[in-house]
Amino acid sequence: ETGVTQTPRHLVMGMTNKKSLKCEQHLGHNAMYWYKQSAKKPLELMFVYNFKEQTENNSVPSRFSPECPNSSHLFLHLHTLQPEDSALYLCASSQDRSLNTEAFFGQGTRLTVV
Amino acid sequence: DQQVKQNSPSLSVQEGRISILNCDYTNSMFDYFLWYKKYPAEGPTFLISISSIKDKNEDGRFTVFLNKSAKHLSLHIVPSQPGDSAVYFCAASGILTGGGNKLTFGTGTQLKVEL
Numbered sequence: 001e002t003g004v005t006q007t008p009r010h011l012v013m014g015m016t017n018k019k020s021l022k023c024e025q026h027l028g029h030n031a032m033y034w035y036k037q038s039a040k041k042p043l044e045l046m047f048v049y050n051f052k053e054q055t056e057n058n059s060v061p062s063r064f065s066p067e068c069p070n071s072s073h074l075f076l077h078l079h080t081l082q083p084e085d086s087a088l089y090l091c092a093s094s095q096d097r098s099l100n101t102e103a104f105f106g107q108g109t110r111l112t113v114v
Numbered sequence: 115d116q117q118v119k120q121n122s123p124s125l126s127v128q129e130g131r132i133s134i135l136n137c138d139y140t141n142s143m144f145d146y147f148l149w150y151k152k153y154p155a156e157g158p159t160f161l162i163s164i165s166s167i168k169d170k171n172e173d174g175r176f177t178v179f180l181n182k183s184a185k186h187l188s189l190h191i192v193p194s195q196p197g198d199s200a201v202y203f204c205a206a207s208g209i210l211t212g213g214g215n216k217l218t219f220g221t222g223t224q225l226k227v228e229l
Contacts, residue, residue, distance in 0.1 A: 004157070031214035042116070042219040043158070043203070048210055055212030090157055100146035100165070100207040100215055105157035
């Protein structure tokens with residue numbers, strides 16, 4: 001069992017659909033993240049949660065709605081997406097410390113919007 | 115404006131030789147740097163990191179060098195092995211006011227280690 005688990009691994013959805021991505025971490029971390037990797041682009045931070053509170057929204061459109069019910073679970077609710085939102089969505093977690101520390105990533109959800 | 119740059123999209127090295135992956139950054143406020151490795155269909159895996167108070171950090175076959183004045187870091191892998199073939203991402207970390215870290219990534223370098 002990996003430290004950070006994402007489901008589903010692959011998702012195809014229409015522009016009018018509503019779907020959710022799920023992330024669970026078993027590392028006892030307090031910070032969780034959503035990153036997006038589009039083709040030919042670097043990974044981009046979307047949202048950060050620390051102790052269940054959102055601490056960063058990197059100017060993400062409202063059609064992406066995160067939810068963090070507890071420190072172990074993170075969701076990304078998707079609604080009325082566009083084809084250009086097709087990408088690899090990665091969840092990560094890290095310890096909350098005053099110093100920098102590494103983040104551990106899940107395997108990602110490959111999303112295709114048709 | 116890309117703050118972390120990996121100018122070589124690919125690198126090919128023979129098994130047993132040294133692999134050198136380079137990374138440049140523009141924001142002098144970055145003070146912690148990381149390298150991640152990514153295989154196809156998997157998420158990035160943390161490899162090695164370095165704080166700006168150091169200029170070198172070594173872990174087995176992997177060594178990261180940091181030149182703050184040049185805003186440049188490099189990852190050395192020696193000896194290179196076929197299993198090292200993957201995409202390598204450089205990242206710079208900043209602490210967020212509310213907690214957590216923000217990683218700013220480069221676009222990655224595809225390393226291929228040939229027999």
